Amino acid sequence: MVDLKGQYEGVKDQVNSSISNILDSSAFINGPDVHAFQKELEDYLGVKHVIPCANGTDALQICMMGLGLKPGDEVITADFTFAATVEVIALLNLTPVLVDVDPDTFNIDVEAVERAITPKTKAIVPVHLFGQCADMDALMQLAQKHNLYVIEDNAQAIGAVHTSKDGSKQKAGTIGHVASTSFFPSKNLGCYGDGGAIFTNDDDLAHTIRGIVNHGMYVRYHHDVVGVNSRLDSIQAAVLRAKLPKLDEYNESRRRAAKKYNRAFEGQEHIIRPKTVNGCQGICETCDCHVFHQYTLRITNGKRDALAQHLNDKGIPCGVYYPIPLHKQKAYADERYNEDDFKVTNQLVEEVISLPMHTELDDEQIAFITKTVVDFVNG
Numbered sequence: 001m002v003d004l005k006g007q008y009e010g011v012k013d014q015v016n017s018s019i020s021n022i023l024d025s026s027a028f029i030n031g032p033d034v035h036a037f038q039k040e041l042e043d044y045l046g047v048k049h050v051i052p053c054a055n056g057t058d059a060l061q062i063c064m065m066g067l068g069l070k071p072g073d074e075v076i077t078a079d080f081t082f083a084a085t086v087e088v089i090a091l092l093n094l095t096p097v098l099v100d101v102d103p104d105t106f107n108i109d110v111e112a113v114e115r116a117i118t119p120k121t122k123a124i125v126p127v128h129l130f131g132q133c134a135d136m137d138a139l140m141q142l143a144q145k146h147n148l149y150v151i152e153d154n155a156q157a158i159g160a161v162h163t164s165k166d167g168s169k170q171k172a173g174t175i176g177h178v179a180s181t182s183f184f185p186s187k188n189l190g191c192y193g194d195g196g197a198i199f200t201n202d203d204d205l206a207h208t209i210r211g212i213v214n215h216g217m218y219v220r221y222h223h224d225v226v227g228v229n230s231r232l233d234s235i236q237a238a239v240l241r242a243k244l245p246k247l248d249e250y251n252e253s254r255r256r257a258a259k260k261y262n263r264a265f266e267g268q269e270h271i272i273r274p275k276t277v278n279g280c281q282g283i284c285e286t287c288d289c290h291v292f293h294q295y296t297l298r299i300t301n302g303k304r305d306a307l308a309q310h311l312n313d314k315g316i317p318c319g320v321y322y323p324i325p326l327h328k329q330k331a332y333a334d335e336r337y338n339e340d341d342f343k344v345t346n347q348l349v350e351e352v353i354s355l356p357m358h359t360e361l362d363d364e365q366i367a368f369i370t371k372t373v374v375d376f377v378n379g
């Protein structure tokens, strides 16, 4: 699904020399690379504060702790996403409220969010799934109307650009009150272990969060709030520093691959291609709204599982993200949920399949993959 080795070749010299310097200096924790990476990412995103931490799941949890959410507060998020999002809500004894998604973008359905708002609702967590932003204009408007926080889960969309209805552009993860991201190796900006970060433009919240990631300390050995230990280590920061300058190029390679996939699947009766928010199908030459963390098709003639098996047999990696809606997971099932409210997710889990997507895909690979998919689906 990903080619980390191929990508490493392009940053090898810098990564190896930075890691070797860190080994020589023994500055493993809170070394200069961590601080430098923080600044470089702030500049790249155009956000006031980046707070590095240990992984994307911690980042989400720390966002919620930083906002002071309390047990019983309801947090609305998407039913169709990776479990980390709902997991941390539950861990903090907040009440997860899952809602359906949009069938075109796979992102949280804003009307479903609105219907789910109660007097206990405190926050909305849109997940910018597979690499493009949820409808942030509508979500921010809704949040303002109901006095809610918006926490962007930006683990899959770093570098994506969100264009508002007024034409203004912001990077994904800098629009809500606070955002989280993950630097897991297979993410669009991945390190060589675990890593994550929190972004915000709010000075007070940034201050609160800087203490939370460090055991609730604002002054050494004075623990003002209950915190956690969540750090990005120097070696991971050095890897990220080598890769950040190439992130736009990496995302452009993904978009190029997506365009080729899109062209090959054009006009296929049983294959729905991923739709981008501006309707250009990712084949417009200037589009920067989608960074294709995943390239996900919908197979509408019931052959998805058989296709996955066939691709495996042919040595083509593929993935089903995600096979089970969160509201049907044992850990998160709740009698309040009504199947009629999850029509889209329930259908998507039967139809979606993600094809190999990374920065090193070449034309020959794409031609082989697309021909294999088309022949099988129509066969």
Ligand SMILES: *Cc1c(COP(=O)(O)O)cnc(C)c1O
Pocket: 055, 056, 057, 058, 081, 082, 084, 085, 127, 153, 155, 156, 181, 182, 183, 184, 194, 195, 196
């Ligand atoms: C990867 C991912 C996470 C979790 O990140 P980790 O660094 O693995 O903890 C959270 N949310 C989404 C949507 C993700 O894709």
